[in-house]
Amino acid sequence: MINTNTSIERVASFSSCLRGMILCLALISVSGCGGHPKGVLTPVAETSADASRVEMLITTTRDRSEVPGEMFTGERARTPAFADITVSIPPIRKVGEVAWPKKLPPNPATDFATLKADELTMTEAKDWLNASVRKSPDQSVLVFIHGFNNRFEDSVYRFAQIVHDSGVKSAPVLVTWPSRGSLLAYGYDRESTNYTRNALESLFQYLAADEEVKDVSILAHSMGNWLTLEALRQMAIRNGRLPAKFKNVMLAAPDVDVDVFRSQIEDMGNQHPRFTLFVSQDDKALAFSRRVWGDIPRLGSIDPEQAPYKQELADHDITVIDLTKVRAGDSMHHGKFAESPQVVQLIGARISEGQTLTDSKMGLGDHLIAGTTGVAAAAGSAAGLILTAPVAVVDQASRENYAHHLSGLAGRSGAEQEIAVKNCTSKQRLESKSTCGAR
Secondary structure (H helix, E strand, O other): OOOHHHHHHHHHHHHHHHHHHHHHHHHHOOOOOOOOOOOOOOOOOOOOOOOEEEEEEEEEEOOOOOOOOOOOOEEEEEEEEEEEHHHHEOOOOOOOOOOOOOOOOOOOOOOOOEEEEEEEEEHHHHHHHHHHHHHOOOEEEEEOOOOOOHHHHHHHHHHHHHHHHHHOOOOOEEEEEOOOOOHHHHHHHHHHHHHHHHHHHHHHHHHOOOOOOOOOEEEEEEEEHHHHHHHHHHHHHHOOOOOEEEEEEEEEEEOOOOOHHHHHHHHHHHOOOOOEEEEOOOOHHHHHHHHOOOOOOHHOOOOOOOHHHHHHHHOOOEEEEEEEOOOOOOOOOOOOOHHOOOHHHHHHHHHOOOOOOOOOOOHHHHHHHHHOOOOOHHOOOHHHHHHHHHHHOHHHHHHHHHHHHHHHHHHOOHHHHHHHHOOHHHHHHHOOOOOOOOO
């Protein structure tokens, strides 16, 4: 027999201890090991003669930040904003790697460094795009839509790496949507892609109508694929078809329900871009997502040689590149397409012929949530915090990733937390599957 009162007392005691640890986080210096400095988007005057430069146009639905060098937060803005950013790439660096500075200001000889970061009006953004397209040998545009768990600076530096390492000559446009950069914010991030869908379609409609733009390639990663496919589907329904100039759509590790993908492709009609699908069956991030979404396979982790996928992919003329055996730099195996030199150069070749991109540093708390069977439903809940908070005391990456959630839990009184715990069943507590206590 399980002594329910004893179980409740133990959990309540742990809850009280947990609350104390969370409050102690405020006393811990953020200068510990791991992660990278904040404020990397503050422009530096120093340059390196041997460094390369990547200039990009940013369009975002993120809210503006008051923190110097951050520019935009993970929260949602009422209207899109635009920016012109130039990133310096050091001359000696492993292809596929973002050389984050270890301290500020960065050293352009060894680190990625921001040379320019200016906000633009919509008119100025259009002028920037037209000027960049005219410089492109084939008057092409490359649009990149990042994935889940990306801060603004993550998406900027990763896109700069992709543009540089792939060797593309297209006008680079980064679409960055509101992501809080936390594994526990999975639901918020997913809704943020829906929030951004109309803004992305508006960009696609503008590129379709701009006569100077002759060719559009799209590269999407992870949850950014959902946003991309929905915007393309919406555009196809509105216009009756997709424009012929939209030639290449590259879907890297798409966090998309395979059944939903079938209907999205069908809704786009017979005239759709050439799709290239990058899959990896050892993708741990997509395994986590699969559990969250009721054990429905995610498009980015299917076995393309198995039925019914093999025939369906062939029917829609979708090229598949299986990266399962490719060695990944990130332990989640979720950013292979940007981190593998061969793959990122293949992307450049495909664009010419026609990036964990979860770059927020994974902490011990992230791995506990993603790797523990049965706790996927705890994403965004008190149960998830119980897993992550203790390690956040000693792990800087977890402190940074979960600051938003931990501060919220720390604000609840001990009585509130005890009531939340008592509302759970004994079975839920023992199995650590409960979302009880979440608000």
